[in-house]
Amino acid sequence: MKICFMTAWNLDSGPFIHASLIVKELINMGHKVNVLSFIRDSFHGTAFIDRDKPYVTRCFSTYNSSPPVLDVEPFIENDYDVFIVEDLGMMPMDLLYKIFPVIKRKALTINVVHDKKPSLKHSYYQFEWDAVICTDKRFSNFLKKIYPPDIIHIIPHPVNPMKKGDKARARKKMKLPMDKKILFTFGQRVRFLKEILPTLKSLTKKYPLATLVVSNRDTDYLKKIKHPEIILHEKRPNLETIYDYLHASDALILHRNDLGGAVYSSSTYQCLGAGCPILASDVDLFFPFKKEVFKYANKTELKKNIIDIFEETPRHKSIMKAAENLIEDNSPNKITKQFLELFKSIEK
Numbered sequence: 130m131k132i133c134f135m136t137a138w139n140l141d142s143g144p145f146i147h148a149s150l151i152v153k154e155l156i157n158m159g160h161k162v163n164v165l166s167f168i169r170d171s172f173h174g175t176a177f178i179d180r181d182k183p184y185v186t187r188c189f190s191t192y193n194s195s196p197p198v199l200d201v202e203p204f205i206e207n208d209y210d211v212f213i214v215e216d217l218g219m220m221p222m223d224l225l226y227k228i229f230p231v232i233k234r235k236a237l238t239i240n241v242v243h244d245k246k247p248s249l250k251h252s253y254y255q256f257e258w259d260a261v262i263c264t265d266k267r268f269s270n271f272l273k274k275i276y277p278p279d280i281i282h283i284i285p286h287p288v289n290p291m292k293k294g295d296k297a298r299a300r301k302k303m304k305l306p307m308d309k310k311i312l313f314t315f316g317q318r319v320r321f322l323k324e325i326l327p328t329l330k331s332l333t334k335k336y337p338l339a340t341l342v343v344s345n346r347d348t349d350y351l352k353k354i355k356h357p358e359i360i361l362h363e364k365r366p367n368l369e370t371i372y373d374y375l376h377a378s379d380a381l382i383l384h385r386n387d388l389g390g391a392v393y394s395s396s397t398y399q400c401l402g403a404g405c406p407i408l409a410s411d412v413d414l415f416f417p418f419k420k421e422v423f424k425y426a427n428k429t430e431l432k433k434n435i436i437d438i439f440e441e442t443p444r445h446k447s448i449m450k451a452a453e454n455l456i457e458d459n460s461p462n463k464i465t466k467q468f469l470e471l472f473k474s475i476e477k
Contacts, residue, residue, distance in 0.1 A: 130472065131161045131208055133236070135225075136215035138166035138185055140174030141317060141365070143395035144216040144243050150287040150398075154465040156184075163207050167191060168198070173219040175317050175346060178367045189221055192250070197221035204228055211472050212236040216243040222252035229256060237472060245390030247271055259475050262468075265417055267391035282471055286393065286417070287464035288456050289368075289402035294376025303377050305360065309337040310439055313378035313405075315366060316396060320347035321384045326354075328428045329435075333358055336439060340382075343374055368399065375403035380423075380438050387412040397422060398459075401452050406438045406445065421452040 132155060136148040148164075155162050164185045167173060171190035181187070186207075188200035199221045205228065212232050214220065217240055232238060240258045248254075254275070261276050263269055264286045272281050300307055312329060314322055319342050329340050342351060343362045351361050366374065375381060381400055394414045397407060401421065409415045411426040418424075423434040437445045 130155075130210055130469070132211045132213065133163050133165065133207055133209035134213050134215065135165045135189075135220065136213075137173045137219070138164050139177055139179040139181060140167070140172055141176055141178055142174035142216075143393075144219075144241075145174070146395040146399050147241070147243075147286060148213075148215045150289065150461045151465050151468060154287075154461040158465070161208075163203075163209065165189065165203055165207075171198075173216065176365045178365055189224070191219050192221050192252070194221070197224055199224040199228075201228055205231060209236050211239060213239040213241060215241045217256070218244055218248050218250060218253055222250070222255065226252070226255045233257075237475060239472075242268055242272060245388065245392045247275060260471060262471070263391075264393065265391070267416070271391065284464060284467045284471070285459050286395075286398050287461040288398050288459040289400070290460060291402050291404065291453065291456050292372060293404040294372065296377060299373050299377035303362075303373055305341065305377050306339060309339045311339050311341050311360075311378045312380050312382050312408075312435070313341045313343070313374050314382045314384070315343040315371065315374065317344070317346055318385060319344045320350070321386060322382070323350055325382075325384055325428065325431060328431055330358065332432065332435060341374065341378060343371075371400065372403050375400055375405040378405055380406045380408050380435065383407060383409045383415075383422075385410045385412055385414050388414060393417050402456055404449075404453075406449065407452075408434055408438075418455075419451075420448060421455045423448060 134148050134152060137145040152162050162184055166185055166187050168187045168190055171194040173191055186203045188203045190198045237259045240261045242261060242263045261272060261281050262284050263272060269281050269283055332338050339358050339360050341360045343366055345363045345365055348361060351359055383394060383396060392414050397418060407422040409422045409424050411424040415424060425431040425434050
């Protein structure tokens with residue numbers, strides 16, 4: 130099958146994480162895939178994290194560029210049977226709509242929804258899709274207000290395959306202390322860490338503990354405070370580097386505030402496969418994870434979760450087993466097969 134994705138690519142954004150897992154699996158299965166993505170002067174995300182493969186063409190801007198741009202040629206000349214848009218609301222929708230009839234004549238058209246609620250952009254509603262895909266019922270509940278129910282399909286988010294590592298080797302590679310417990314956090318939202326730093330610091334009385342922060346955004350406050358147990362690496366890690374850090378760490382902290390609406394943590398799907406326990410705020414962002422991560426609603430629960438991880442209690446073992454089950458159930462291979470089965474069921 131020949132499949133074209135219009136999506137963020139090699140960027141630190143949720144749509145890229147979702148699309149990349151499926152694209153990689155499609156290629157492994159022998160399907161022909163091409164990716165159309167944002168130009169480097171106008172993109173959705175905060176930073177590029179890797180180099181593009183030959184199947185990637187950068188040919189359009191975000192919708193709010195001034196003016197928005199879209200190179201028609203790759204959409205018209207590329208050969209594909211299925212056309213998939215990930216996160217429509219970020220695309221130059223009016224320009225895409227002008228060539229959409231040409232796309233529809235040669236391919237199935239699929240909208241993979243990443244919006245947390247109905248879009249407020251008028252241009253969003255111009256398109257007639259063959260199928261609309263979302264990851265859970267929270268999305269389908271509001272999508273029924275927009276689209277015919279029979280074209281809405283729930284396909285769970287894929288999870289990176291299991292890839293455990295050697296902690297000592299990873300720490301040596303990443304130049305991290307060998308004699309401490311390490312709590313790791315990274316990415317766009319490390320600024321929220323300041324809310325729980327006192328709790329982490331209190332644990333240093335019982336454990337030799339370091340907090341590892343890997344980010345090049347919003348880290349100035351870490352340089353100003355006196356917190357010798359913090360290790361700051363200012364960089365934009367790609368997935369391979371993230372996994373090196375995860376293998377070196379005792380737990381990953383994803384401390385987030387409530388965003389409201391149908392949202393999920395793409396970082397959790399990205400990182401579960403490392404086999405590193407994940408500490409997550411008990412907010413909507415982690416709604417899809419029922420028992421696979423260590424959720425906490427307050428500082429007391431956070432502290433208890435960290436102790437459970439460090440002491441490898443029965444609860445720790447139960448949560449890690451649930452995480453392994455989710456990695457297996459939502460493997461890229463199984464999720465990609467669900468995509469392919471959907472395509473065949475609506476094939477023109």
